[in-house]
């Protein structure tokens with residue numbers, strides 16, 4: 001895992017980070033690292049997430065899902081951190097076992113998905129840390145109903161991943177379903193390297209030990225200096241650029257297999273750092289595709305953002321056939337990977353040329369080890385940034401208002417928030 005801050009410096013970009021500012025920030029990184037290490041040693045809420053490469057028991061996960069070894073499909077029912085991590089691994093890696101994620105309650109999507117898969121060959125993984133999330137529980141009921149309609153014994157094909165208490169834990173106990181524990185002290189968005197993110201990967205036959213090894217390699221590089229730790233370097237650069245006006249961070253991986261990683265990053269960054277009026281707004285982009293949709297803004301728009309370029313330096317390739325079509329000769333005989341790398345470097349240089357800040361993140365390959373490195377690096381950089389912003393990184397109280405309002409609207413209790421919904425101001429043009 002390599003992090004290159006060159007194009008984030010003020011010698012290139014505006015907003016940009018003066019080199020001596022990085023040195024000054026490094027003193028705060030040393031303090032933050034000490035705080036983080038103390039939090040890890042004491043297994044404090046949130047900080048415990050950074051211990052997962054060592055505390056996650058891969059054998060326990062494999063044993064818990066071994067009865068689903070013949071599944072042709074694994075369907076994860078969960079939302080936010082209870083889906084995005086597993087989806088990042090599933091969409092980042094190849095497998096003969098298909099993986100689907102029900103992480104929304106769009107009725108048309110849910111119905112068409114359930115109609116499109118063979119439920120008799122599907123392992124269902126219901127994931128909820130709290131065990132109370134309405135979308136996940138509603139989707140589970142819809143899945144169960146569809147299985148029963150197909151004459152499938154859902155109790156034979158369903159397992160849950162949840163906390164010690166809650167509706168899902170009760171359901172698992174009542175129906176004697178295999179159940180994996182969400183580790184204590186690990187918020188959803190930091191749980192990919194635990195049972196939450198790895199159960200689906202294990203059913204798909206991925207090497208979850210390699211994921212944890214990649215993560216551990218990044219954990220071993222956490223130190224009291226950003227100049228020795230890619231994760232802390234990235235977290236510091238994002239914080240320093242935001243302080244200087246880059247309040248938006250466009251995560252732009254140059255690999256289709258990392259598109260869902262950008263979604264996972266968006267939850268991590270938004271829910272962890274978006275507090276007290278602070279926090280960088282994460283934007284999901286994809287290279288080279290969004291060069292042809294967003295780049296105009298990134299280069300010539302307001303100086304309120306940074307771009308994070310991500311790429312694997314090694315990948316399977318695909319040849320571009322020789323051609324005598326006029327004007328295309330320069331492409332013939334090349335590889336698509338060569339073209340993609342040229343696009344990556346050219347786009348990065350185009351931002352530097354217009355003094356727009358960017359940071360480059362590189363892994364060797366999008367494989368289990370590389371994804372473990374990347375996911376842990378972003379988690380640790382987020383924790384470090386949270387220390388620099390001095391926000392409570394591991395809570396997300398602002399999401400609860402809407403949940404109470406929705407529950408009230410559905411008759412699930414008496415909530416003032418639901419009353420406020422009716423007070424909406426309107427100015428309808430139709």
Ligand SMILES: O=P(O)(O)OC[C@H]1O[C@](O)(CO)[C@@H](O)[C@@H]1O
Nearest residue numbers: 080081082128129130133188399
């Ligand atoms: O795993 P749970 O408890 O169902 O929560 C799902 C997601 O919902 C949130 O609580 C936000 O509403 C996220 O933090 C979490 O990842």
